[in-house]
Amino acid sequence: MTPTTWELLLPAEINPSGPERISNFTTITSIDKYKDRDALLEDIDRFNAIITRTDRIDRELIKRASNLEIISKHGVGVDNIDINAATEHNVVVSNTPGVNSRAVAEHAITLLLTVRRRIREADAAVRSERWDDHDVATDQVLNDTLGLFGCGDIGIKVANLVTGLGMDCITYDPYINEGDLPAGVSTVETPEDLFDQADAVSIHTPLTPETRGAVGADELARLAPEGILINTARAEVVNQDALAVALEDNTLMGAGIDVFSPEPPATDHPLMEFDNVVMTPHVGAQTTEALRDASLEAAENVRTVYEGGIPETAINGDTF
Numbered sequence: 260m261t262p263t264t265w266e267l268l269l270p271a272e273i274n275p276s277g278p279e280r281i282s283n284f285t286t287i288t289s290i291d292k293y294k295d296r297d298a299l300l301e302d303i304d305r306f307n308a309i310i311t312r313t314d315r316i317d318r319e320l321i322k323r324a325s326n327l328e329i330i331s332k333h334g335v336g337v338d339n340i341d342i343n344a345a346t347e348h349n350v351v352v353s354n355t356p357g358v359n360s361r362a363v364a365e366h367a368i369t370l371l372l373t374v375r376r377r378i379r380e381a382d383a384a385v386r387s388e389r390w391d392d393h394d395v396a397t398d399q400v401l402n403d404t405l406g407l408f409g410c411g412d413i414g415i416k417v418a419n420l421v422t423g424l425g426m427d428c429i430t431y432d433p434y435i436n437e438g439d440l441p442a443g444v445s446t447v448e449t450p451e452d453l454f455d456q457a458d459a460v461s462i463h464t465p466l467t468p469e470t471r472g473a474v475g476a477d478e479l480a481r482l483a484p485e486g487i488l489i490n491t492a493r494a495e496v497v498n499q500d501a502l503a504v505a506l507e508d509n510t511l512m513g514a515g516i517d518v519f520s521p522e523p524p525a526t527d528h529p530l531m532e533f534d535n536v537v538m539t540p541h542v543g544a545q546t547t548e549a550l551r552d553a554s555l556e557a558a559e560n561v562r563t564v565y566e567g568g569i570p571e572t573a574i575n576g577d578t579f
Contacts, residue, residue, distance in 0.1 A: 263284070264284055264285065264286055265284055265285050265286070265307035265308055265328075265561075265565055266285070266286050266288065266305050266306045266307050266308070266326075267281070267285040267286065267287050267288070267306065267307070267308045267309070267310065267561065268288055268289075268290055268303075268306045268308070268309045268310070268311075269287055269288065269289050269290065269310050270289075270290055270310060270311055270312040270313075270314060270333065271289055271290055271291040272312070273310065273312070273333060273550075273554050274550045274551045274553075274554035274555075275554070276551050276554050276555050276558075277310070277333075277553075277554030277555045277556075277557055277558030277559075278310075278554070278558060280555060280558050280559070280562075281558045281559075281561055281562050281565075284562075284565060285308070285561070288306075290314060299320075300319065300320060300323055303320055303323050303324045303327075304323055304324055304325045304326060305326065306324055306326065306327060307326050307327065307328050307329075307565075308327070308328055308329045308330075308331065308561045308564070308565070309324075309327065309329070309330045309331065310331045310332075310333055310557045310558065310561065311330060311331070311332060311333065311339070311340070312332075312333045312334060313339055313522075313541075314339065315339055316330055316339060316340045316341065316345075317341050317344070318341045318343075318344035321341060321344045321345055321348055321350060322344065322348065324348075324350075327348070327350050328350065328351065328564050328565075329350065329351040329352075329353065329560065329561055329564040329570075330345055330350060330351070330352045330353075331353050331354075331355075331557040331558070331560040331561050331570075332352070332353065332354035332355065332557065333355060333553045333554060333557040334354065334355060334359060334544060334553055335354055335355065335356050335359065335412075335413075335465075336354075336465055336466065336492075336493060337352060337354055337574055338465070338466045338493065340352055342574055342575055345575060346575045346578050349579070351564050351569060351570065351573050351575065351576065351579065352573065352574045352575050353557075353560040353570040353572045353573045353574065353576075354572055354574060355552075355553045355556040355557055355560070355572065356411075356412060356572060357412045358549055358552040358553045358556055359413075359543075359544035359546075359549035359552075359553055360412040360413045360415075360416050361416055361546075361548075361549070362543060362544050362545070362546040362548070362549035363413045363416075363491050363543040363544050364413050364416035364417045364419075364420055365420070365546075366491055366517060366539070366542070366543035366544075367413075367417050367461050367463075367489050367491045367515075367543070368417065368420050368421065368424075370489050370491070370515025370516075370517065370537055370539070371400070371405070371459055371461065371487060371489050371515060372400065373515060373537045374487050374489075374512070374513040374514065374515050374535065374536075374537055375397060375398065375400060375459075375487060375512075375513075376397045377393075377395060377397055377513075377535070378537075379534065379535075379537050380393060380395075380534055380535075381393050381395070383534075398485075400421075400424055400425070400426055400458075400459075401424070401425040401426070402425060402426070402427070403426050403427070403458040403459065404426065404427040404428070404429060404456055404457050404458050404459075405417070405418075405421045405426050405427070405428050405429075405457060405458070405459050405460070405461060406428075406429050406430070406431070406447075406453040406454065406456065406457030406459070406460040406461070407428065407429070407430040407431070407432070407444075407453075407460075407461055407463055408430075408431055408432075408450065408453060408460055408461070408462045408463065408464055408473075408474065408496075409430075409431075409432050409462065409463040409464025409465070409470075409492065410430040410432040410435050410440065410444075410463060411432075411463060411464075411465075413463050413491075413492075414430060414432070414461075414463035415439070415440070415441060417461060417463065418430070418440070418441050418444045419441050422441065422442075422443050422444070427443075428441075428443065428444045428445075429444070429445050429446070429447050429453060429456055429457065430444060430445075430446055430447070430453070431446070431447050431448075431449065431450050431452065431453040432446070432464070450473065450474075450478055451477075451478070451481060454478045454479070454481035454482050454486075455481045457482065457486070458482075458485065458486060458487070459482075459486060459487035459488070459489065460474075460478075460482060460486070460487075460488055460489070461489040461490075461491070462474065462488075462489065462490040462491070462492040462493075462496050462497065463491075463492055464492055464493075464496060465492070465493070466492070466493035466495050466496060470493075470496050471495050471496065472495065472496070472497075472498050473496055474488070474496055474497040474498065474501075475497075475498040475501045476498070476501040476504065476505070479501055479502065479505040479510060479511060480505070480510055482510070482511060483510045483511070484509070484510070484512075485512045486510075486511050486512060487511065487512050487513050487514065487515070488502065488511060488514045488515075489514070489515045489516075490514070490515070490516050490517065490518055491517040491518065491543040492518065493518055493520075494516075494518040494519045494520040494522075495520050499520075499529065499530070500529070502514060502530070503529035503530060506530070506533050506535065506536065507533075511535075512535065513533075513535035513536060513537070514530070514533075514535070514536045514537075515536075515537045515538075515539075516530060516536060516537070516538050516539075517538075517539045517540075517541055517542065517543045518541055518543075519541070522540075522541055523540065524538075556572075560572065560573075
């Protein structure tokens with residue numbers, strides 16, 4: 260028999276809109292209540308539902324969460340969740356695709372323009388009273404080609420934005436239906452084609468065994484000599500050592516990076532030394548609107564399972 264009230268574990272930070280919407284049947288606990296992971300594991304069996312952002316929801320936790328019904332991801336990427344373990348223990352895993360697509364797309368374009376126009380160095384020149392030292396002409400993006408490595412919801416929104424800037428747009432995504440692409444966006448057959456033809460490449464693929472380390476030295480060399488790499492997806496898609504070497508050798512003009520592994524990056528991370536790298540702390544999806552909408556949708560997924568259904572966005576829904 261389903262309990263009248265569910266125990267719900269929340270991430271340390273979440274827009275209150277979602278939890279408030281399902282407060283009529285949930286008792287809420289924030290994960291930051293626990294002093295460490297061991298303390299969480301000792302108490303995890305009382306929870307019926309988990310809403311998670313980046314916390315690790317692994318096999319051990321799922322196995323010990325004997326009353327768990329749903330893991331609801333606040334966001335899209337589910338690489339922090341052991342899907343196989345959840346399925347084996349009859350736990351639904353859902354996410355919130357689309358709610359943060361515009362936010363991440365805007366961030367990717369912001370990074371691209373910031374690198375291309377050398378905004379980081381220009382800002383430093385003003386702040387250090389070296390105004391005249393930054394008399395630098397930079398190139399426009401008009402008529403450049405942006406390559407999208409992966410073209411799901413976020414990639415499509417990036418494509419719409421850059422075509423509005425007068426850029427050409429191509430994509431490599433073996434799973435995309437070409438008819439779903441915006442007008443003016445074309446596909447290429449291989450990653451090599453993408454990096455050969457693009458002036459800048461933006462990463463928009465999920466992290467899978469196939470994509471882990473997919474962008475390495477060969478791909479980056481094909482962007483030379485004025486190429487820019489943007490990554491707002493998952494750090495592990497790009498070989499970080501190869502990226503550092505490409506920047507050191509001036510193979511690339513620069514990079515814009517919002518994702519790291521691990522997070523936060525260490526102070527001696529190899530990208531820290533480059534003035535032509537713009538780094539942000541995994542905030543691509545963090546707009547007011549996206550955080551509110553992700554919170555609401557993650558909560559609605561919990562409600563659906565509470566009421567006996569399976570969310571449309573369930574990753575493992577076909578097993579129930």
